[in-house]
Amino acid sequence: MKDIGLVTDLYRSELSRFEREPAGTMPAWVQQLRQAAGARFADLGFPTTHHEEWRHTDVTPIVENPFSCAKRRPDITKAELEPAVSWAGPRHQLTFVNGHFSPLLSVLERLPQGVIAGSLADSCTISSNFLEPHLGRHANYEDQAFVALNTAFLNDGAFVYLPPNTMVEEPIFVVFVSCPNGEAAISHPRVLIVAGPSSRATVIESYLGLKDGLYFTNVVTEVVLGEEAVFDHHLLQQESRAAYHIATLAVHQGRNSTFTSHSLALGGALARTEVHGLLADEGSTCTLRGLYGATGRQHVGIHTRIDHAKPRCTSRQLYKGILSGHASGVFHGRILVRQDAHETDARQTNNNLLLSEDAVVHTTPQLEIFADDVKCSHGATVGQLDRDVLFYLRSRGLDLEDARRLMTQAFGSELIRFIAHDRIRNRFTELLPRWTSQTYSESFPA
Amino acid sequence: MAEGNGIRDLARYEYKYGFTTEIEAEAAPPGLNEDIIRLISAKKNEPSFMLEWRLKAYRHWLTMKEPQWANVHYLPIDYQAIVYYSAPKTERRPKSLAEVDPLLLATYGKLGIPLSEQEVLAGVAVDAVFDSVSVATTYKEHLAKLGIIFCAFSEAVQNHPELVQKYLGTVVPDSDNFFAALNSAVFSDGSFCYIPKGVRCPMELSTYFRINAPFIGQFERTLIIAEEGSYVSYLEGCTAPMRAEHQLHAAVVELIALDRAQIKYATVQNWYPGDSEGQGGIYNFVTKRGICAGVDSRISWTQVEVGSAITWKYPSVVLRGDNSIGEFYSVALTAHRQQADTGTKMIHLGRNTKSTIVSKGISAGYAQNTYRGLVKILKKATGCRNYTQCHSLLLGDRCGAHTFPSIEVQNASSRVEHEASTTKIGEDQIFYCRQRGLSAEDAVSLIVNGFCHEVFRELPMEFAVEAQKLLNVRLEGTVG
Numbered sequence: 001m002k003d004i005g006l007v008t009d010l011y012r013s014e015l016s017r018f019e020r021e022p023a024g025t026m027p028a029w030v031q032q033l034r035q036a037a038g039a040r041f042a043d044l045g046f047p048t049t050h051h052e053e054w055r056h057t058d059v060t061p062i063v064e065n066p067f068s069c070a071k072r073r074p075d076i077t078k079a080e081l082e083p084a085v086s087w088a089g090p091r092h093q094l095t096f097v098n099g100h101f102s103p104l105l106s107v108l109e110r111l112p113q114g115v116i117a118g119s120l121a122d123s124c125t126i127s128s129n130f131l132e133p134h135l136g137r138h139a140n141y142e143d144q145a146f147v148a149l150n151t152a153f154l155n156d157g158a159f160v161y162l163p164p165n166t167m168v169e170e171p172i173f174v175v176f177v178s179c180p181n182g183e184a185a186i187s188h189p190r191v192l193i194v195a196g197p198s199s200r201a202t203v204i205e206s207y208l209g210l211k212d213g214l215y216f217t218n219v220v221t222e223v224v225l226g227e228e229a230v231f232d233h234h235l236l237q238q239e240s241r242a243a244y245h246i247a248t249l250a251v252h253q254g255r256n257s258t259f260t261s262h263s264l265a266l267g268g269a270l271a272r273t274e275v276h277g278l279l280a281d282e283g284s285t286c287t288l289r290g291l292y293g294a295t296g297r298q299h300v301g302i303h304t305r306i307d308h309a310k311p312r313c314t315s316r317q318l319y320k321g322i323l324s325g326h327a328s329g330v331f332h333g334r335i336l337v338r339q340d341a342h343e344t345d346a347r348q349t350n351n352n353l354l355l356s357e358d359a360v361v362h363t364t365p366q367l368e369i370f371a372d373d374v375k376c377s378h379g380a381t382v383g384q385l386d387r388d389v390l391f392y393l394r395s396r397g398l399d400l401e402d403a404r405r406l407m408t409q410a411f412g413s414e415l416i417r418f419i420a421h422d423r424i425r426n427r428f429t430e431l432l433p434r435w436t437s438q439t440y441s442e443s444f445p446a
Numbered sequence: 447m448a449e450g451n452g453i454r455d456l457a458r459y460e461y462k463y464g465f466t467t468e469i470e471a472e473a474a475p476p477g478l479n480e481d482i483i484r485l486i487s488a489k490k491n492e493p494s495f496m497l498e499w500r501l502k503a504y505r506h507w508l509t510m511k512e513p514q515w516a517n518v519h520y521l522p523i524d525y526q527a528i529v530y531y532s533a534p535k536t537e538r539r540p541k542s543l544a545e546v547d548p549l550l551l552a553t554y555g556k557l558g559i560p561l562s563e564q565e566v567l568a569g570v571a572v573d574a575v576f577d578s579v580s581v582a583t584t585y586k587e588h589l590a591k592l593g594i595i596f597c598a599f600s601e602a603v604q605n606h607p608e609l610v611q612k613y614l615g616t617v618v619p620d621s622d623n624f625f626a627a628l629n630s631a632v633f634s635d636g637s638f639c640y641i642p643k644g645v646r647c648p649m650e651l652s653t654y655f656r657i658n659a660p661f662i663g664q665f666e667r668t669l670i671i672a673e674e675g676s677y678v679s680y681l682e683g684c685t686a687p688m689r690a691e692h693q694l695h696a697a698v699v700e701l702i703a704l705d706r707a708q709i710k711y712a713t714v715q716n717w718y719p720g721d722s723e724g725q726g727g728i729y730n731f732v733t734k735r736g737i738c739a740g741v742d743s744r745i746s747w748t749q750v751e752v753g754s755a756i757t758w759k760y761p762s763v764v765l766r767g768d769n770s771i772g773e774f775y776s777v778a779l780t781a782h783r784q785q786a787d788t789g790t791k792m793i794h795l796g797r798n799t800k801s802t803i804v805s806k807g808i809s810a811g812y813a814q815n816t817y818r819g820l821v822k823i824l825k826k827a828t829g830c831r832n833y834t835q836c837h838s839l840l841l842g843d844r845c846g847a848h849t850f851p852s853i854e855v856q857n858a859s860s861r862v863e864h865e866a867s868t869t870k871i872g873e874d875q876i877f878y879c880r881q882r883g884l885s886a887e888d889a890v891s892l893i894v895n896g897f898c899h900e901v902f903r904e905l906p907m908e909f910a911v912e913a914q915k916l917l918n919v920r921l922e923g924t925v926g
Contacts, residue, residue, distance in 0.1 A: 052515070339844070354858040357825070367849040369868050372840035377867035382855040 011149075012042070014068065018153055026121075027128050030135070030154065037141045037151030044145040056330045056362045057272055057301050062244050067186035067216050069153070076179055076210065081105055084208050084238075087427045090173040092117055094158045097177050099187030099217075101156050105177075109170075114163035117172050120190055123159040130161050135192050138222040139250040140276070146246045150188040150220040157190035157219075162199035164226065171202040171234075171421060178243065180213035189219045197226035197254070202421055203233055207247075209240025209267060216244040223249070225257040227281075232260050234424050236431075239267035241296065248274045253313075255281035262419050263290035264428055265300055266435050272301040272330075279306070279313035287316045291412050291432070294327035294359075295439045301330035308337040308344045317348040320415055322408060322436075323359035324443045334366040335378070341371050348378040353385070353411055355404075356443055401440060408436045473532035478525055480504065483631055486531050490600045490634070493607050503620035503630030510624045516787040517816040517848055518756050520692070520729065528694055530632045530665070585649065595640040596651055599667055602638035609640055613671055617700035617737045617764070625696040625758075626733040629665045633698065636666035641676040641707070650906050652681040668699040672707035674740065679710040681909055692720075692755060697732045705740030705767065710748070712905050713761075714913050717753035722811075724783030727755025734761035738770030738796070746773035747790065748904040750913040752920050755784060760818065762791035765799035765827075772801040775901040777913070779920055780813030780845070789819040789836075789851075794827040794860070805836035806898050809845035810921070816848040823860045830860035838868040839897055841890075841921075891918050 015038050046063045047054040076097055085093065094117060095105035101119035111117060116127060124131055141148040158174045176189050193203060207217060217239065225231055239245045245268040251259050265271055277286045286306060294300040300323075306315045321329045331350045352361045365378040385407050393403035412432045419425035474482055483504055487497040512523070589596050595606060603610050620630035637653040653668065672678055682699075695717060701709050711734075720727025730753075736745040747761035757780075763772030774790040792801035807815040817836045838847035849866045871893050879889030895902070895914055902910045 342843070352855075354855065357858050359858060360854070360856045363853045363864075365849075365851060365864070365866070367838075367847070367866060367868055369838070369840070369848060370846040372843045372845065372870040374840075375867075375869055377865070378849070379866070380851070380853055380862075380864040382853060382860070382862040384858050384861075 015042070015152060018069070026124055029128075029132055030124055033136045034152050034154055037136070037148045037154075040141055041145060041148035041152050044143070044148055047145050053303065053332070056328070057270070057299065059270070061270065062216060062246075065184050065214065065216070067184045069186060076102075076105065076177060078105060080210065081175075081177060084210075085173065085175055085206070087430075088171065088173050088204065088423060091170045092168070093173040093175060094118065095175045095177065096156065096158070096189055097179060098185055098215075099156060099176070099189045112166050112168060115166055115168060116159060116161040118159060120157040120159045120192060121155060127159075127161070130194065131159065131192060134194055134222060134224050138224060138252045138278070139220045139248055144248065144274075146218055147220050147248050150190060150218050150248070153188040154190050155188065157192070159191075160193045160201070160203065162195045162201055162229075164196035165198045166196070167199065168201040171204050171424065173204050173206065175206045175208065176217065176219070177208050177210055178215045178217060178239065179210045180215045182213075184214045184216070186216045186218065189217065191219070191221040193221070193223045193231070195223070195225050195229040195231050198228045199226065200230045201232070202424075203231070204236065204424060205234065206236040207239050207245060207267070209238065209243050212240045212242055214242050215240070217246070219247045221247070221249045223251045223259065225251070225253045225259055225284075227255045227257065229254065229257045231258070232420060233262075234419070235261065235263035235265070235273070235290075236427070237263070237265040237267055237271060237273070238431075239271065241267060241269060241298065243268050245271040247272070249276070251275070251277045251286065253277065253279050253281065253284040253286060256283040257281075258285045260287045260420075261289070262415075262424075262428070264431060265290065265292040265302070266431070268298065268300070270299045272303065275302075275304040277304070277306045277315065279308050279310060279315065282310045282312045284310075285314045289318045289415050289418055291320050291322075291415050292329060293322045293412075293435055293439065294329055295323075295325040295442055296327060297325065298327045299329075300327070301332070303330070303332045305334045305336065306346065308335070308341040308346060311340065311342045311344070313341070314345045315347070318415060319350045320412060321350070321352040321361060322355065322412065322439075323352065323361055324355040324439050326356075326358045328360040329362070331361075331363040331365070331380070333364070333378070334368065335376060337369040337371050337374050337376060339370040342373040344371065344374040344376065346374070346376045350378075350380040351411075352382045353408065354382060355384070355408070355439070401444070405433070405436050405440055409433050412436075473529050476527050476529045478528070478530055478632065482530050486632060486634055489531065489533075490603065492603055495607075495611055496603060499615065499620065500631050503627050504632075506621045507624070507627035507631055510627055512624050516758050517814065517818070517850075518758060518785040518787050520756055520785075523692075523694060523729065525628075531634055533634075589647070592645050592648070593642040594645060594647055595638065597638055599633075599636040599638045599669065602669075606638075606640070609671065610638070610669070613669060613700070613702055615700075617702060617735050618698050618733050623733060625731040626698050629667060629696045629698045629733070633665040633667040636668045636697070638668070639670040639678065639680065641672045641678045643673040644675045645673075646676065647678040650679050650681055652683070654683050664693075664695045664697070666697050668697070670700070670709060670711070671702045672704065672709050674705040674707060677708045679906060680712065681906060682711070682713045683716070692727060692729055694729045694731070695754075699732070699734040699761075701736030701745055703736065703738050703740060703743035703745050703770075706742045707740060708744040709736060710746050711736070711761070712748040712909055713750065714909055714916065715749065715751045715753050715757070716916060719753045719782065719784050720755040722782045724755065727784075728753065730754035730757045730759060732759040734759065735764065736762070736772075737764040738767050738772060738799070740770070741767040741796075742769045743767050744771040744773075746775070746904065748775045748901065749777070749788075750901070750905070750916070751776070751778040751786060751788060752916050754786075757784075757786040757788055759788045760790055762793070763801065764793045764795065765801065766795045768796040769798045770796055771799070773904075774801075774803045774805070775904045776805045777808070777898045777901045777917070778806070778815055779808045779810075779917060780815045781810040781920055782813060783811070784813045786814070787816040787818055789817045791820040792822070792832060794821075794823040794830045794832070797827055798829040799827060800831045801833075803832070803834040803836070804900050806901055807836070807838040807847055808841065808894060808897070809838065809847050810841040812844050814846045814848070816850065817866075819851045820854070821852070821862055821864075822854045823856060823862065825856040828857055828859045832860075832862045834862075834864040836866045837897070838866075839894065840868065840870045891921055894921055
């Protein structure tokens, strides 16, 4: 049942204001794209809990808060940002403050010949012909309101282009910093990654809230992989606990390409990540692994959709959730195997750990299969720390708190160990216990 | 492998129960309005509370929209073209089997229902429902000695109105959903069963439903009440003649298990599935729900769904009593252009409640088979446990199998596990069977029966045999 979504007057006026703004140097096709998406958003409106996909995600606070487009240049110094990014020892770092590219806070050492990594706004002007075939083509704004909203306000973000047969060894670090200055700011960053045939790279997307405060990040990332491309994607979401974060990752995979994503989602009052993988040609592999944690009154949601459109593709999903306090978590995963997508091998696992009496989890793993020569399975569990193991640890001299913490960490680390890049794996390994300890001290004060 | 051949063979399978019985029937004109409801109620000589209840449901139904969320596709149903009441013409309700129209008895004979009590031999008490009315209930006296009431719903309304009034609509309220509301307004008959305190029903109770007249919708209602410490095992079977039009079947089943009571409810659903092109067949839109109202009570649903053009059915259990147990075992086979969207809901309200879900879906030809389930554990329902497994088997590359489970847990002391898989029959398994001397067909049948074994073993013996045979017949020639 489709309910008519909500569009507040505020968004209507923001939209028309944005449309009237001088488009600067943006090419005509970008403006057309924005207008089409804007019109679509006006039709769609914000989803309500009557929409099946949004049944457990209530976006009313996003709709009702008077968010307005983020101020152009808040003052952040390199020193302020340093503690949050130094772990990566970045050699290629693109930094965005409230959605706008900040050249001062970015580092770009020599990249291999032909590789582009820079601001999307600049690239739209300079390398328009690289972007035009892809931008807005993979993230579907026709029926996804937040993608439509992002596209309508499309302005800045990151653009990475890898020519065929190139390899970028050092990870490309894309940092989105939000720094609210007492205003409820909204930003619509956009990321487009185009990896040519047989190219190889690692990208980290990181979302940081530098100050506690109310803001809303509505990001859309499009990744296009050419034939035989190998791409490692990482997502670190550490928004402020008062912030709203809606992210859509759309991946389009060519023949024999490999896409791997690891995500860690810990922040936000309401944080939702959508991953849409399209295995558009034979032999491609898509692996998604993610860990989500929520405490207090946080709401975290992971929504994946893997579309096996062609034969002989493989997909793997492993998502783990740790929920405490009054937090609620949602996992909604769908595997779609189209007719004739034979020899599909798809697996999906979702495990949830409930640490407190008031935490809630909704998990909906779905299989939709239209071909017979397939191997598809999914599994989902909801449980708590194993008493026997807790007892064992205590019998070895650990106190209850430590035993719990250790087990919670172990639950999460099963997933982290798959991360190929050392510094990224170490960072994930470092963040998890920190989060766990914080959660325990909040949920079970001594 | 000549799978194309197999599918053609399957198309040739004939629906054995597709005959019609030329029997004089008394029917209401097609269409639905308050007068029709008054007519049904008057025909049944119902007390006024029933008529009011029906009208309330009807008025509510008028405000409702047909649900669209199920993963099935069909042309809109014209609710004004359906005949809501049809009954074999008799002067009055027969007092004993000897008075039942021999034609009717012969019909049930053809269906293999031991109606004229091939008596002690069969040992199953049957209530047979023909179109809109219940035609015969066997073994009634024997059961009455134990205090068990097993009769047609309309009879229960006459003889035990207090029980009907107390329990009717308590599990599936008249406003529950579109089809349940429709059923509440127009249901004409069904079975009623009451097991008194501490009684263990000595035989399987059974209802047999048959749609005979054309254009008729069958709306029956079953109500089973198991008092404290009682036990009953109940079977339900269904068939219909072959007709080119679609016919609607919207039944409601309510089960109530009080303290320490146990109800086992088994269904073998073999409504006419339509021909290989999807012409005709029954729309089976059924609401089945049981409530474990008392502590330590137990309800189990076992279903074998092989018929119907479209099945839309979610036998559910509300686990209200502490330590109660809900179970759901299902085999759903869809072939040709059949569509099934079936599954269960387990609502855990009581503490330490347990539920088990085992669902096996088999798709062949162009059929679509969907499992849709909900496991919901509420905040106060601590220490709950659920185990769900749903497996799908695909025979043919044009069919689909879908799994849409939903799990909702609101406390930290409950455990839920869900697993699902979808595959086709392994070439290696078939190869192994063939090298042991089995034909490809026997191999498939053996593997499919093995696949369904977990569910079949929950069925009473006679039904398990019948179900296995049905499955074999429907599978004939699916693999070359």
